[in-house]
Amino acid sequence: MNKVxxxxxxxxxxxxxxxxxxxxxxxxxxxxxxxxLQEFRIAGxxxxxxGINQKELAEKLSVKPATLSVAIAKLEKKGSIxxxxxxxxxxxxYLELVExxxxxxxxxxxxELESKLTQGIAADDLRVAKIVFQKMIDNLxxxxx
Numbered sequence: 227m228n229k230v231x232x233x234x235x236x237x238x239x240x241x242x243x244x245x246x247x248x249x250x251x252x253x254x255x256x257x258x259x260x261x262x263l264q265e266f267r268i269a270g271x272x273x274x275x276x277g278i279n280q281k282e283l284a285e286k287l288s289v290k291p292a293t294l295s296v297a298i299a300k301l302e303k304k305g306s307i308x309x310x311x312x313x314x315x316x317x318x319x320y321l322e323l324v325e326x327x328x329x330x331x332x333x334x335x336x337x338e339l340e341s342k343l344t345q346g347i348a349a350d351d352l353r354v355a356k357i358v359f360q361k362m363i364d365n366l367x368x369x370x371x
Contacts, residue, residue, distance in 0.1 A: 251339060259331050264297040266332060269306060269323065277310060277320030
């Protein structure tokens with residue numbers, strides 16, 4: 227057994243492959259909307275957020291704050307997000323989506339990806355998978371606290 231196949235049966239390995247394919251699929255389609263995967267991920271996290279600073283955003287995306295600078299600047303230039311100074315500390319800026327921006331094309335990509343991922347899988351199997359994935363998320367989330 228070679229080193230790759232030794233681990234390929236592990237759920238962690240399969241989730242890693244799924245994550246790579248997910249990123250590749252999205253990246254390919256996002257090019258058509260002039261949006262990078264990083265911009266897409268930032269906007270996705272800002273949906274429903276009242277405001278989040280760059281450090282918190284970086285933590286949620288598991289990257290360094292400096293890594294986000296270029297993508298944030300592009301989103302600001304496009305008019306998709308804005309910075310709002312903290313009332314308590316003027317040195318801190320919160321990022322928020324601009325309400326008038328239409329993210330329908332990018333949102334549609336999420337639904338297309340979901341459809342592609344779940345094609346040919348029975349509804350009961352998907353229901354069980356969602357429960358299992360949520361339990362895995364809870365296991366890791368509880369660990370990080």
